[in-house]
Amino acid sequence: MPSCSVFPVSATGTVMTPVPVHRPPLPILAKINWPEDVQTPDPATAAALAAAAERLVNGQLVAIPTETVYGLAADAMDADAVAQIFQVKGRPATNPLIVHVSDESMAQTLVSQWPDIAQKAATAFWPGPLTVVVPKADVVPDIVTANGQTVALRCPGLISTRRLIELAKCPVAAPSANRSEAVSPTTAQHVLEGLGNRIGMILDGGPCKHGLESTVLDCTVYPPKILRPGPISAAQLTEAIGVEIHESENDSAEQHEGQKKALRSPGNQHRHYAPQTQLILSEDATSLVPQLVAEGHRIGWLSHTPEKPAVRALAASAGLLVVPMPKDPTTYARSLYATLHALDQRGLDRLVVDAVPADSEWAAVRDRLKRAAT
Ligand code: TXA
Ligand code: MG
Numbered sequence: 001m002p003s004c005s006v007f008p009v010s011a012t013g014t015v016m017t018p019v020p021v022h023r024p025p026l027p028i029l030a031k032i033n034w035p036e037d038v039q040t041p042d043p044a045t046a047a048a049l050a051a052a053a054e055r056l057v058n059g060q061l062v063a064i065p066t067e068t069v070y071g072l073a074a075d076a077m078d079a080d081a082v083a084q085i086f087q088v089k090g091r092p093a094t095n096p097l098i099v100h101v102s103d104e105s106m107a108q109t110l111v112s113q114w115p116d117i118a119q120k121a122a123t124a125f126w127p128g129p130l131t132v133v134v135p136k137a138d139v140v141p142d143i144v145t146a147n148g149q150t151v152a153l154r155c156p157g158l159i160s161t162r163r164l165i166e167l168a169k170c171p172v173a174a175p176s177a178n179r180s181e182a183v184s185p186t187t188a189q190h191v192l193e194g195l196g197n198r199i200g201m202i203l204d205g206g207p208c209k210h211g212l213e214s215t216v217l218d219c220t221v222y223p224p225k226i227l228r229p230g231p232i233s234a235a236q237l238t239e240a241i242g243v244e245i246h247e248s249e250n251d252s253a254e255q256h257e258g259q260k261k262a263l264r265s266p267g268n269q270h271r272h273y274a275p276q277t278q279l280i281l282s283e284d285a286t287s288l289v290p291q292l293v294a295e296g297h298r299i300g301w302l303s304h305t306p307e308k309p310a311v312r313a314l315a316a317s318a319g320l321l322v323v324p325m326p327k328d329p330t331t332y333a334r335s336l337y338a339t340l341h342a343l344d345q346r347g348l349d350r351l352v353v354d355a356v357p358a359d360s361e362w363a364a365v366r367d368r369l370k371r372a373a374t
Helices: 044-058 079-089 104-110 115-123 159-168 188-198 236-242 253-262 285-294 307-313 329-344 360-372
Strands: 003-006 019-024 026-033 062-064 072-076 098-100 128-134 148-154 201-204 213-219 225-228 280-281 299-303 322-326 352-355
Touching: 003 026, 003 044, 044 072, 044 159, 062 188, 072 079, 072 329, 072 352, 079 188, 098 128, 115 128, 115 236, 188 201, 213 307, 225 280, 236 360, 280 285, 280 360, 285 299, 285 352, 307 322, 322 329
Parallel strands: 026 201, 062 201, 098 148, 128 213, 280 352, 299 322, 299 352
Antiparallel strands: 003 019, 062 072, 128 148, 213 225
16 A cells, blocks of 8 residues: 655754655556447457456446446445445445346346346346336345335446456446436546545546436336436337337425335435535526525526527626536436536535426436436
């Protein structure tokens, strides 16, 4: 473990004996680059994946890229390794983890029943950003499912993530690689900033394609229910499964009710995905922002309409940083967390975010913004 010495000076000015200060080492940051249309990875990528797999086999944690957000991975069948995930994240033991599999046949070793709906969903969207909640098999350690009888399964879209699972020869439990309740990481740098020396290795696969967490579909109820909106929409699920599925918004009232009862998806707590800077979601930011600026607050404004004269007029105000946000939901989703991570470093007093459209294609973004604003 590297150490350095500090030389404390006593009240009389004499230098006292050096006191060693131990700092845990920073994690190994290994780049991986595996384009989807290439059969075998380059040697550096292959070596990084092999080293990461070895860590998983040895019960250690590795932060990994996925097409949604970065995950904090452990061998899902190793309860001690999974316990470290909860510890490193500061995650409540009542919040179950998603188990990542390399393919459908690995998924079926983890379930006591494979519902027809899960089969249809997997056929349509795996590998990809869809998690199915299904009845769990006894082999899945209770810590993974927070003692529940269901398990959340996902086959990730990146070929490198699937190869890692194959190399480790185990399903991989992986929540987002951030401290509990914080904004999920969409780059290796975000993981480093959030978890730093709490972990030993980060695989750096570049920025995540979707930038928001997977859609979570409960396949143990009929009709199946979206527990967390994400990149796969209700309309896409309805079409693939042949059953009408509604976009679940978990709006404030419903969430609050839900929290009083037993939550179906315990991680869907009210406050989540929140930056450190207080975030206000506003239907009328052109009125709110000048008011806050006049009160002396330093404001970051995630504006949906930066081209509007009213916004442009305000943009020159001292203490105001206007961040133009994309107009389409896919690009907005991809950049949202990265924007929040970046603005959190600016020492601002408040972030004001323009409310996004009420259409279903904005459901996932709207869901995350609501939680971040709580
Ligand atoms: O895109 C993703 O899903 C990312 C990447 C890393 O795969 N993972 C992720 O994990 O977002 P996490 O732990 O941050 O969120 C998992 C969500 C939580 O809301 C959790 O409560 C829910 O899935 N969940 C997990 N197991 C469940 C279960 N058996 N029943 C219901 N909800 C479950
Ligand atoms: Mg998370």
